[in-house]
Amino acid sequence: MRGITAVEVILSIALLGIMAIAAVFLVPPVGSVRVEAAAKQVRSDIEYARQNAMMTGQTSGVQFVSGGAYTVYQGTVSTPLLSPLTGQTMVVTLSTNYPSTTISGNFTVEFDNMGNPTTGGGGSVTLVNGSVSKTITVTQNTGKVTGP
Numbered sequence: 001m002r003g004i005t006a007v008e009v010i011l012s013i014a015l016l017g018i019m020a021i022a023a024v025f026l027v028p029p030v031g032s033v034r035v036e037a038a039a040k041q042v043r044s045d046i047e048y049a050r051q052n053a054m055m056t057g058q059t060s061g062v063q064f065v066s067g068g069a070y071t072v073y074q075g076t077v078s079t080p081l082l083s084p085l086t087g088q089t090m091v092v093t094l095s096t097n098y099p100s101t102t103i104s105g106n107f108t109v110e111f112d113n114m115g116n117p118t119t120g121g122g123g124s125v126t127l128v129n130g131s132v133s134k135t136i137t138v139t140q141n142t143g144k145v146t147g148p
Contacts, residue, residue, distance in 0.1 A: 032129070032132045034098045034100065034101050034129050035098070035101050035127050035128065035129035035132045035133065035134050036134060036148055037097075037098060038094050038097070038101045038127050038129075038134075039127050039134035039135075039136060039147055039148040040148055041092075041097075042070070042125065042136050042147075043136045043145055043147045043148065045062060045070070045072050045090065045092070046062050046109060046136065046138065046145045047145050048072060048084070049061050049062050049072050049073075049081070049109075049111060050111045050115050050143050050145070051115075052074060052081060053074075053110075053111035053112060053113055053115060054111070054113060054114065054115045056074065056113075057113040058074050058075055058113070059074070059075060059110050059111065059112060059113075059118065060072075060073065060074045060075075060081065060110070060111055061073060061108060061109050061110030061111060061119065061120070062108070062109055063077050063107075064103050064106060064107040064108070064125045065103065065106060066102075066103055066104065066105050067102055067103060068093060068094040068095050068101065068102045068103050069091070069092065069093045069094070069103070070092050070094075070103065071090065071091045071092070072090035072092075073090075094127070100129050100130065101127055101128070101129040102127070102128050102129070103125060103126070103127060103128075104125075104126040104127070104128050104133070105125075105126070107120060107123055107124070107125045108120050109121070109123065109138045111143055115143045116141060116142065116143050117138055117139075117140065117141075117143050120138055121138055121139065121140035121141060121143065122138070122139070122140030123137070123138060124137040124138065124147075134147060134148050135147060
């Protein structure tokens with residue numbers, strides 16, 4: 001019957017230490033992951049409003065409120081669109097799914113039936129989580145949405 005030697009124990013501990021150090025340097029901070037995911041959702045929601053305007057022929061847009069909430073709407077902010085995923089109104093509070101992620105300022109973008117911005121074109125919305133931020137921009141005249 002053979003036991004574990006001290007050398008094997010020391011090598012195992014050293015290997016675990018190296019793996020732990022690598023994990024610290026290779027895994028992105030939680031805030032970075034959260035703000036990236038939130039930015040992708042925001043970009044998708046802006047694009048959804050643009051597509052809705054082109055499909056229905058009615059003005060659609062997104063109103064962002066400093067701090068962390070936004071509404072995707074058709075016609076006016078008081079008529080939020082329904083989410084194609086959940087069927088719920090698209091009044092979104094970022095901190096619900098992305099803790100500590102906020103919107104840096106107020107911003108509204110609206111699109112006409114051609115998908116061009118009538119309000120907010122050339123503007124952007126910035127999401128922040130700690131020291132990490134991501135910006136989503138709506139191109140003036142074309143309505144193209146860029147960002148993460």
